[in-house]
Amino acid sequence: MRIRWFTWSGAFAILVFAAELHAASSFSQRPCASPVLAKAGARCGVVEVAENPSKPDRKISLNVIIVPALHPKPGAPPVFHLEGGPGISATQAAGFYAGPGSMYRESRDVVLFDQRGTGGSNPLHCAAIENRSPLEDEFVAADLIACRKELSAKADLRNYSTARAAEDIDAVREALHAAQIDIWSISYGTRLAQEYIKRFPTQVRRAVLAGFAPLDYKTPLFHAMNAQRVVDLLLFKCRADESCSSKYPKLNSEWNAVLERLDHSPARVSWNGKPALIARGPFTEAVRQSLTVAAGQRQFPAMVHAAFSGDFGPFLALVRKGPSPFAMGLYLTIACSEGGSRIAPGDVERYTAGTFLGDYRLRQELGECSEWPPYEVSPDFFAPPARTPPLLVMSGEMDQVAPPDYAEQFCSKLQDCHLVTIPDLGHGPFDLDAWRGGDCYDQITTKFLEQGIIEDSCLKQMHPPAFR
Numbered sequence: 001m002r003i004r005w006f007t008w009s010g011a012f013a014i015l016v017f018a019a020e021l022h023a024a025s026s027f028s029q030r031p032c033a034s035p036v037l038a039k040a041g042a043r044c045g046v047v048e049v050a051e052n053p054s055k056p057d058r059k060i061s062l063n064v065i066i067v068p069a070l071h072p073k074p075g076a077p078p079v080f081h082l083e084g085g086p087g088i089s090a091t092q093a094a095g096f097y098a099g100p101g102s103m104y105r106e107s108r109d110v111v112l113f114d115q116r117g118t119g120g121s122n123p124l125h126c127a128a129i130e131n132r133s134p135l136e137d138e139f140v141a142a143d144l145i146a147c148r149k150e151l152s153a154k155a156d157l158r159n160y161s162t163a164r165a166a167e168d169i170d171a172v173r174e175a176l177h178a179a180q181i182d183i184w185s186i187s188y189g190t191r192l193a194q195e196y197i198k199r200f201p202t203q204v205r206r207a208v209l210a211g212f213a214p215l216d217y218k219t220p221l222f223h224a225m226n227a228q229r230v231v232d233l234l235l236f237k238c239r240a241d242e243s244c245s246s247k248y249p250k251l252n253s254e255w256n257a258v259l260e261r262l263d264h265s266p267a268r269v270s271w272n273g274k275p276a277l278i279a280r281g282p283f284t285e286a287v288r289q290s291l292t293v294a295a296g297q298r299q300f301p302a303m304v305h306a307a308f309s310g311d312f313g314p315f316l317a318l319v320r321k322g323p324s325p326f327a328m329g330l331y332l333t334i335a336c337s338e339g340g341s342r343i344a345p346g347d348v349e350r351y352t353a354g355t356f357l358g359d360y361r362l363r364q365e366l367g368e369c370s371e372w373p374p375y376e377v378s379p380d381f382f383a384p385p386a387r388t389p390p391l392l393v394m395s396g397e398m399d400q401v402a403p404p405d406y407a408e409q410f411c412s413k414l415q416d417c418h419l420v421t422i423p424d425l426g427h428g429p430f431d432l433d434a435w436r437g438g439d440c441y442d443q444i445t446t447k448f449l450e451q452g453i454i455e456d457s458c459l460k461q462m463h464p465p466a467f468r
């Protein structure tokens with residue numbers, strides 16, 4: 001933040017303000033709770049920021065983990081990890097960088113901090129929603145109202161925006177005395193990265209945007225359409241695969257039959273040792289979520305065939321266990337303000353008709369947004385960066401959230417934007433241990449971040465899991 005003063009009468013005020021800003025941008029170290037991080041020499045702590053810069057009395061302690069460089073290179077900028085969601089903790093990925101992802105910190109530190117409203121940074125949890133079974137409807141008005149009242153007592157939800165999160169990135173950068181940073185971002189994190197680049201263009205040297213989502217993305221308007229695209233591709237790929245096509249020769253008709261049956265009546269199953277029902281809406285949303293990774297996609301034919309035969313066990317094996325990883329209070333705050341509020345009634349039918357998901361997920365979330373207070377968003381927020389540092393956009397051919405078209409349109413308008421589309425990859429590099437040659441992904445991204453070079457010849461050796 002830069003402030004200009006035009007009279008000497010403000011001299012004392014600016015000194016006080018500068019002192020407060022410096023205090024807010026310092027890193028206070030604390031012991032790392034994880035033995036893995038302690039063994040890696042990680043530094044854990046907090047950076048304190050004002051919830052509202054114009055009212056600095058209420059503070060947020062941003063949870064920060066710094067995983068140190070293996071062989072530090074003087075002057076090398078740290079890599080900042082920006083997580084998806086919105087609502088997912090970034091620091092949960094620290095173990096990856098301390099272990100199998102150590103190539104990212106070969107010559108410089110990796111910095112992870114929980115975005116305000118997530119993880120250890122004043123999380124905005126809605127326990128009743130996050131703990132609800134995936135087989136039930138997510139939208140329950142009474143739970144939304146209760147959570148909204150509870151969170152409003154400890155947070156001004158208007159200050160948990162993408163724009164505020166971008167300011168927090170710079171506060172952490174400043175606290176760590178880094179002149180510049182590199183960025184690795186995923187999904188929603190790519191939107192946060194774009195906003196940071198727009199706000200602080202000289203502070204970024206290079207950035208990787210994985211599972212790219214544009215700033216004007218209207219979550220979750222396009223979920224049904226994009227998921228349908230991936231299912232259509234899966235049906236085609238199964239027909240083209242000798243083993244899959246011979247085992248499931250009627251996969252398309254079986255899939256349609258399963259959906260038609262659930263339209264008429266829910267399936268009765270045993271879930272966590274108790275009787276449960278599988279209705280079409282929760283079923284299709286759980287299927288959509290299972291398509292996030294190739295490992296889930298490659299189980300789709302077997303799951304459909306089993307469900308057609310009356311066995312929903314393979315489907316239940318794909319369903320999320322335990323609570324949602326999202327801090328739903330933050331998710332709704334951002335998604336409803338930056339996406340849901342811009343969805344017109346006529347959009348629902350236009351973007352969901354003829355899809356297996358239909359309007360289920362969209363109407364569930366619009367219902368939630370009707371009970372959640374949005375914040376105002378400036379119209380220029382939704383414009384992409386006009387100029388950027390060198391960018392590498394990693395896109396998955398089988399991304400059911402953000403298809404490659406988004407990345408292609410974005411990169412085509414920028415001078416130094418490089419697009420790598422990976423065949424058969426889903427929304428991100430979440431299951432590369434199940435691939436043959438999966439480490440190619442990290443080879444490409446680390447080489448770009450380290451040297452600014454695009455070297456993707458290893459893609460020829462990168463193969464997804466086989467159809468199960």
